[in-house]
Amino acid sequence: MSFLRILHAEWTKLRTVRGWVIGLLAAALVIIALGLTPSRAGSCGQHGPGSECTTLHGPEGQEVTDSATYVHRTLTGDGSITVRLAGLTGQLPTFDGAQTREGLAPWAKAGLMVRDGTRAGAAYAAVMLTGEHGVRMQYNYVHDTGGPAGAKVEAQPVWLRLTRTGDTVKAEQSADGATWAEVGTARLPGLPATVTAGMFATSPQYSELVNESVVLSGVSGGPSTATGAFERPATIGAWSAEWESDAAAVEPESAEQPKGGGTTARAEGPRTGFQQTADGWLVTGSGDVGPAVSGASGGGVTISQTLVGTFLGLMVVVVVGAMFAAAEYRRGLIRTTLAAVPRRGRVLAAKALVLGGVTFVLGLAAAAVVVTFGQDVLRDNGVYVKPATTLTELRVAAGTALLLAGCGALAAGLGVLLRRGVTAVAAAIVVVVLPYLLSVTVLPLRASAWVLSVTPAAAFSLQQSEPQYDQVDNIYSPADGYFPLSAWGGLAVLAVWVAVVLVGAGYVQRRRDA
Incomplete structure (x- = not known):
């Protein structure tokens, strides 16, 4: 069987289970809903001549x-x-x-x-x-x-x-x-x-x-x-x-x-x-x-903060990803799949690609809507939104999609590796969700920086829209949208995790009976 037919078969499995489809759509919708909801009030007034917050920009355009x-x-x-x-x-x-x-x-x-x-x-x-x-x-x-x-x-x-x-x-x-x-x-x-x-x-x-x-x-x-x-x-x-x-x-x-x-x-x-x-x-x-940076020289909201729903959407994605991969083992359908495709690694690769691809498309659409229209909603409610270049907006939107897709593929690999849906979901939450939650809440800054440098949550750096300046004293914390790694450094950490889990899952899948 060709790899394209395997991909089509895995896509069919995903779209025919209503709960999985609803879950992925819900992940995208929660990102949009929270991004377009004016959750904070501002003091800049409504749009109109002279009503927006005035900020100072330097000769190169930065605040x-x-x-x-x-x-x-x-x-x-x-x-x-x-x-x-x-x-x-x-x-x-x-x-x-x-x-x-x-x-x-x-x-x-x-x-x-x-x-x-x-x-x-x-x-x-x-x-x-x-x-x-x-x-x-x-x-x-x-x-x-x-x-x-x-x-x-x-x-x-x-x-x-x-x-x-x-x-x-x-x-x-x-x-x-x-x-x-x-x-x-x-x-x-x-x-x-x-x-x-x-x-x-x-x-x-x-x-x-x-x-x-x-x-x-x-x-x-x-x-x-x-x-x-x-x-x-x-x-x-x-x-x-x-x-x-x-x-x-x-x-x-x-x-x-x-x-x-x-x-x-x-x-x-x-x-x-x-x-x-x-x-x-x-x-x-x-x-x-x-x-001028957040937390040091004034208030305002960054485009990263309009994507606050990403965290909740990510939780849904990892649950669907783990269940999508583990369900076949619980129901015994994996025997039929592996009988049709003896090369087991191709099945795993197809599962990861299908889930990652669907999640990427939905995540990109949701992030693009929020980045494009979420700023207008906040400004209309008197909230000052810090400006960002078009390239930054594109990187944040695409980065959000890559974050969701990578974590979805990681969860699918854990589902194959652990075989039990509940166990795989718990493992995915511990590995992906919990590190970020702790880093923006209770962990000391040094511990937070370490956690966000070695766990898949490092990929949240893809959403950072404001640079860090060495010449400005500021508490650059994850809670304020600053991360210890660069955007591509965080993506690389997530990619390593995905590769290690998928390789491990492929090895275990070949060694164990279906």
Whole structure:
């Protein structure tokens, strides 16, 4: 018998059992139903002119946050600015009733910045000393490069330099002001002839996990500040005469203070601003200049969260998959099947392909409906949905289908391996469903990351729609839609599990009597 005829026979078995068909359709429908149901209320208002939530986007289209104390002058044409950063200090929130304590957030920043004007979200390039990550170059919010010397806070002071040549900005650092090392180079397309450049300081929200179980405990946090002690900058090129900033002056020591001008300085929260000293400037800032991520810089719902029904649909799929494969053994029909097809491995392969194929089609259709229309439903109910590229939407929809198909094939292999439907269903739930459930609820973050790296549930990473940024302190937990493996890494783990189970089932099937 040809393999196509075997596939047709297995398809006939699947579609003629009403319960299995209803179960697979129900799995798809529950994904759609939960994805199109406005389960949360928002504050953005209904669709209409001016009613949607406003968000800040950087020059490359990503959501960003742009909050710092920035003391600057204008530069026309090419030029450079060099400064000695004598020290970086800061204040952290406390969780024992006191307001603040001495300390630096790991990604507290103070340094030099060149940017396309002072509007929020403008293109920029910066070189900075950070709280725990040495000297860095960052540009256009999402790009981060570490300095060669890895200067840390204890290595203060440090000299920093930015050189603008056309639309290219080069960042350098020095330990003595004489010998310089390149930190990185950024190209900012469309950078105008006249830009702003100067000193800045900022420090992101600081959070501490009460314990490592996100659900059973919680996160305590608050704003932090960073203060950079800058000596007087040295400049080369056509610079304006006066320093400018929108930040409030703090106890000025001389009459020569920056005049008003547009910046991205915070107006509320911790006390921030600048102070001119005999040697230079003290610049204190709070906030961040970087990408905005879930849990760190604002709320909103991702397209991954619209697919919340995937978990319930997956439970149905593994039950149907295990029963589909084990039913023939319970009823003794496997003898007839193997008599018609003596090559038993082909039967197993056909079962896995039929179930996986049907599940993939239904899962893809359900995910496509949710990704396409679920966002509109949420927005119509005042919920802000974080934007995603078309490629990301396609990957999430196809990834959801691959997740369901792979787990369905895995369950079918367990059904052949264990022969008993109840036992196979229990095994499939323990192997596939339980790891994900525990990881998003009670497991500590490290244990959760390990579980989601070695079990079939790793394939849930296919649904991650927001990137993780090393330069943003955030609790990247599975409950918030972040996974320890990449999308394709998670798929590879699931593929290995499917291959191992199917090979094991094929071996046992050949060795045992029907």
